[in-house]
Amino acid sequence: MATLLIAEHNGQELAPATLSALTAAQQLGSDITILVAGNDAQAAADHAAQCEGVSRVLLAQGDSLAHDLAENLSELIVSHASGFSHIMAPSSSVSKDTMPRVAALLDVGQLSDIIEVVNDSQFKRPIYAGNAIATVTSSDATKIITVRAAAFDKAAASGGSATVESIDAPADAGVSSWVSDELTKSERPELTAAERIVSGGRGVGSSENFALLEALADKLGAAVGASRAAVDSGFVPNDMQVGQTGKIVAPDLYMAFGISGAIQHLAGMKDSKVIVAVNKDEEAPIFQVADYGLVGDLFDVLPELTEKL
């Protein structure tokens, strides 16, 4: 058995989610190779080589890999797939885009977003917004898997001494091209990597009012998240959405302000260690999952909380 783990990285280092997926790969007990793809990713490959339990790192660099175009990235993965029993990646917008393409090119199924490794062919994954957990078995010779990072501890990014081998970047598929990015800039921790999250919903009322949440987040060293309603209303950008169809988080502390607790939102945060809910409606469903609930107006609670911490 051998696993090819597709790294999520920023060029400099592996994303924390990659280390969580590495833990899942280690649980398979297989030989592990990490593939680092990008246009300038030597440092990330060196980081991968230091990770515990990694025997080999493949580094592919080239213009065709610069913007994570799935048409090119999937070709790269498929051309190195032979010999691997498992091809894994942490769930992210890149892997969600690319891995099903890899699966179809190999004529195999994909297991999306696993939360538990039962054995080398059996896994658990959430379905119906996490309201049911399915145990599934893959009968394919190559198993294509995306891993829900929040469900696995991070593997140690030290103690390893794998060799880094350069491989060729694929030719550009010629059917798609990158035009532009509009990325959210923030000094705060990244949502899926944060230990604390302060989240706001429709109740926050406006983009300006999100400053109240940001002030609390800065006091706590927390990331800022949001419900779909807050994103749809234009209060905050799309990458802040937590939920079934947004980001899945499981921080030590999740504080929800003015969020009702729809199943789609709960799907993204109910595995947080401690949940705090502040809502003026004492019947709000969010209170059913909250360890600490405070019935009150968020515009009173937020400034007081920020001041007293």
Add this chain to the structure above:
Amino acid sequence: MKILVGVKRVIDYNVKVRVKADNSDVDLSNTKMAINPFCEIAVEEAIRLKEAGIASEVIAVSVGTSACQEQLRTALALGADRAILVESDAAVEPLNVAKAFAKVMEQEQADLVILGKQSIDSDNNQVGQMLAALTKRPQGTFASKVDVEGQSVAVTREIDGGLRTVKLALPAIVTTDLRLNEPRFAKLPDIMKAKRKPLDTTSFADLGVKAKQHIQLDKVEAPAARQGGVKVASVDELIQKLKDEAKVI
């Protein structure tokens, strides 16, 4: 330009699903069913392209049991011109759905296929990407904006760090995210008219697709329930609990 849109029949998004007592699957008996919300967004986008004079025909396609006709009729009421049901008994795996779509896409010579990014039942997020791979065409997943410009389409995608715009040569596959549009509701006269629009039924065998099982469902369980917590009366009490009891600040 011809557009195919995918329509999946799923549990209504407001309904909380129950697991069957024997843990074989979820219990969908007597459950309200609807078009998958992301597919609704796909149908809306296709109709808008037709209203804008960019698309000439919108064909709604569903893969599943004969009950899916209900959702296809809804798509017709919303404005699709005709519908195709690829009838199948069993729950169909994403790769098999993608293979059926690839055949229909070829038969219809479609220029653009718009699918939902994921269905809210199996939460797989796979079919669009698989279809793109099978047809060797480009993909624009998680779209929040779609602009057809001659022989190509510009797609703005929701990615982990924000937004990314890519340009795809047609034919292409697009999958929808929540902010692409706000779907309309079907009007009564349109629901009546939809009854007379063509709805053809075909099958995997007719399409020449061999559906293969890749993934077997062994068991379905309810998730571990979270212990209900306590209400605190004040900010001071909240801070004290977070410090002394939960020890998270």
